[in-house]
Amino acid sequence: MIGQVVNFSEPFIRFGAFVGVFLAMAVWELLAPRRPQAIPRSRRWPGNLGLSVINTVVLRLVFPAAAVGAAIFAESRGWGLFQAINAPAVVAIIGSVVALDLVIYLQHRLFHAAPLLWRLHRLHHADLEFDVSTGVRFHAIEILLSMLIKIGAVMALGAPAVAVLVFEVLLNATTMFNHANVKLAQPLDRMLRLIVVTPDMHRVHHSVHHEETNSNFGFNLPWWDRLFRTYRAQPADGHDDMIIGLEQFRDPAELQLSRMLLQPARDVEA
Secondary structure, three states: OHHHHHHHHHHHHHHHHHHHHHHHHHHHHHHOEOOOOOOOHHHHHHHHHHHHHHHHHHHHHHOOOHHHHHHHHHHHHOOOHHHHOOOOHHHHHHHHHHHHHHHHHHHHHHHHHOHHHHHHHHHHHOOOOOOHHHHHOOOHHHHHHHHHHHHHHHHHHOOOHHHHHHHHHHHHHHHHHHHOOEOOOHHHHHHHOOOOOOHHHHHHHHEOOHHHHOOOOOOOOOHHHHHOOOOOOOOOOHHHHOOEOOOOOOOHHHHOHHHHHHHHHOOOOO
16 A cells, blocks of 8 residues: 555655755855856757657556556565565665665766666766766667666665655755756865765766876765765866866767767767
8 A cells, every 4th residue: 555655646746856956056066056057057958958859758668567567566575685584664665775775876886887888877077067968968878778777776675665665756856966067165064974965075977087087987976986985075177177077978969868868879078
């Protein structure tokens, strides 16, 4: 019964959380930006937000029930680790959220390491600025593959539907937070990095330098980068002077939605 209620309310909760966090970050960026931006929002946001709309529609068409539906399906058949060991609800929920975050970290590294997957994921890195809209700039095929991986992990874990919903909302919220162009006092940033990926931490991942692009893969929890030695505290050029993006996609014309959708199919030399 609880699972069915969660499944029914999931789209509304996720949409409400998305809009609320996105608007909060957008206002924060206006009031206290971390870096000046050479390319205005009016040039970048139509393409980035256009991708978000396309991804939402495509995802709902292909996976109407998404990961929450997979959790309900697995629960009805007694599948998955937490159901097999009859774990208490609190253990299953917390364990599922942490385990799913690890899966997303490993998936992120895979999309950097495998050339075909990198072709999809590089669209996210080709943004010429770094702000809250970058957090929704992904190719639809990457979103579909990510959902397949997530569904597999949910069913293998036997994750409760409520845990999957909590994870999805947290992941969306923290992704927008850690991509936001917002200023945090350094002592606060150092403290927050113990429990969540901060904008200064994740911005390093969007550096034009290859060795920095392949660091700080976490979206939500910051622990995996330290555990697997992919953590880099600061960019070599400093946050004010670092260059965002990829060498082979410096033309502002690449910010057009049509070019972004076709980017994985194009060979562009640096």
